[in-house]
Amino acid sequence: MDIQSEIQKIAARLLKNKEVAMVIGYGAGSAPNRTAPVFIDKEKDVGKLVFNRFCVNNLSLYLPRLKEKGKIAIVAKPCDVRTIVCLIQEKQIERDKVHIISFACPGLLEKDGKTLFASCAECAVTLPPVYDTLSGEAKEMERNEPFTDRVADFFSKMPAERWEMFKAEMEKCIRCYACRNACPMCYCEECFVERSLPRWIGEGSEVTDTMIFHIVRAIHTAGRCGECGACARACPMDVNLAPLAKQIREDMLNLFHHQAGVDPNAPAALETFKPDDYNDFIK
Amino acid sequence: MAEEVENFEPKIVAFLCNWCSYAGADLAGIGRYQYPPNVRVIRVPCSGRVDPLYILKALQNGADGVLVSGCHPGDCHYIEGNYYARRKFAVLKNLLEALGLEEGRVQFSWVSAAEGERFSQVIREVTESVKKLGPARRMVKSFEIPKEIEKEIAEA
Numbered sequence: 001m002d003i004q005s006e007i008q009k010i011a012a013r014l015l016k017n018k019e020v021a022m023v024i025g026y027g028a029g030s031a032p033n034r035t036a037p038v039f040i041d042k043e044k045d046v047g048k049l050v051f052n053r054f055c056v057n058n059l060s061l062y063l064p065r066l067k068e069k070g071k072i073a074i075v076a077k078p079c080d081v082r083t084i085v086c087l088i089q090e091k092q093i094e095r096d097k098v099h100i101i102s103f104a105c106p107g108l109l110e111k112d113g114k115t116l117f118a119s120c121a122e123c124a125v126t127l128p129p130v131y132d133t134l135s136g137e138a139k140e141m142e143r144n145e146p147f148t149d150r151v152a153d154f155f156s157k158m159p160a161e162r163w164e165m166f167k168a169e170m171e172k173c174i175r176c177y178a179c180r181n182a183c184p185m186c187y188c189e190e191c192f193v194e195r196s197l198p199r200w201i202g203e204g205s206e207v208t209d210t211m212i213f214h215i216v217r218a219i220h221t222a223g224r225c226g227e228c229g230a231c232a233r234a235c236p237m238d239v240n241l242a243p244l245a246k247q248i249r250e251d252m253l254n255l256f257h258h259q260a261g262v263d264p265n266a267p268a269a270l271e272t273f274k275p276d277d278y279n280d281f282i283k
Numbered sequence: 284m285a286e287e288v289e290n291f292e293p294k295i296v297a298f299l300c301n302w303c304s305y306a307g308a309d310l311a312g313i314g315r316y317q318y319p320p321n322v323r324v325i326r327v328p329c330s331g332r333v334d335p336l337y338i339l340k341a342l343q344n345g346a347d348g349v350l351v352s353g354c355h356p357g358d359c360h361y362i363e364g365n366y367y368a369r370r371k372f373a374v375l376k377n378l379l380e381a382l383g384l385e386e387g388r389v390q391f392s393w394v395s396a397a398e399g400e401r402f403s404q405v406i407r408e409v410t411e412s413v414k415k416l417g418p419a420r421r422m423v424k425s426f427e428i429p430k431e432i433e434k435e436i437a438e439a
Contacts, residue, residue: 163383
């Protein structure tokens with residue numbers, strides 16, 4: 001049985017037995033290579049659930065806002081499950097109030113229907129760290145040929161050149177904040193970019209303001225980012241944030257032996273400390 | 284350029300924790316330990332209070348260097364504030380340097396309330412290293428009018 005019909009069957013069963021109040025999943029979009037979120041609370045509607053390789057959104061975005069509805073079932077890719085785990089760690093949702101319908105992920109495709117998304121091509125998580133029901137069989141993720149490392153070029157440069165490359169990326173950003181809005185971990189009711197007292201980020205196109213936004217967002221998601229790539233896919237300007245994400249991920253792993261969203265009982269990396277943490281950089 | 288660097292007096296913003304480093308600065312004064320006048324001290328309750336945003340805003344507004352100083356690990360007035368700070372700053376420093384900001388623009392130190400002489404030593408070292416880097420350019424906000432707008436103004 002394919003993943004789509006398995007998801008539909010699981011959703012029908014959960015709704016029929018009143019195990020969950022709602023199923024959040026992917027529905028047909030405005031074109032064959034698009035999907036849109038659907039929220040289903042009646043068994044007869046489960047036919048609206050689709051699964052294909054254009055399920056680009058991270059639906060765990062909706063979990064904290066819908067928690068008053070009761071127990072919710074969610075269709076989640078393995079990387080989305082990592083953000084669900086982070087949300088559980090941070091007490092935004094409760095583990096027993098969410099039913100995770102996950103699957104062995106085949107990776108997502110760009111709109112052309114051929115190329116694997118860059119974040120998917122680099123992904124090693126084809127199975128979710130936790131789940132309630134699992135569909136599909138795990139197999140090795142295929143790779144884009146030729147496989148291109150998005151950050152190798154950036155990190156091979158000297159600092160001044162890296163800064164110029166970073167600045168060029170930042171100049172592309174129009175600060176629409178779609179990346180933040182697509183991110184399940186950016187659940188703050190008031191984001192620092194919108195605060196007016198004090199105003200951290202000026203209006204207008206000043207590039208250092210854009211830099212501050214992206215650097216601080218990277219730090220705010222440090223140790224909490226499930227690397228689902230929803231931010232990159234939401235970006236209308238194709239701003240490449242991979243070097244920031246990669247640096248943070250490596251630091252988390254090397255300095256604090258922390259991987260985001262793997263263990264629901266472990267605290268986030270910046271929420272905890274060890275007395276013998278890395279201290280070499282301090283005088 | 285060389286001459287500019289030679290006569291360059293950097294502006295350094297120092298966030299000092301109230302209980303250790305600020306008291307250490309006080310002791311340096313009482314003990315008459317000399318240190319360069321390049322630092323602008325901002326007193327904060329704890330090094331853990333220093334948000335990465337403060338550091339970035341200081342750089343954006345033209346600071347040539349930023350120093351954050353707190354109590355030694357284990358000595359925090361709030362028991363563990365500096366431990367959290369240490370993790371946060373490790374990530375921030377590595378990220379800024381990975382993006383290409385000069386190493387040494389942002390520095391960190393532990394100075395206790397009893398280390399007046401050490402405080403003056405730290406300030407000397409930080410000032411020296413920032414002086415070597417030259418004036419900050421990369422993160423600083425530009426107040427220049429963009430060329431296309433300048434042209435529009437001229438035509439109007």
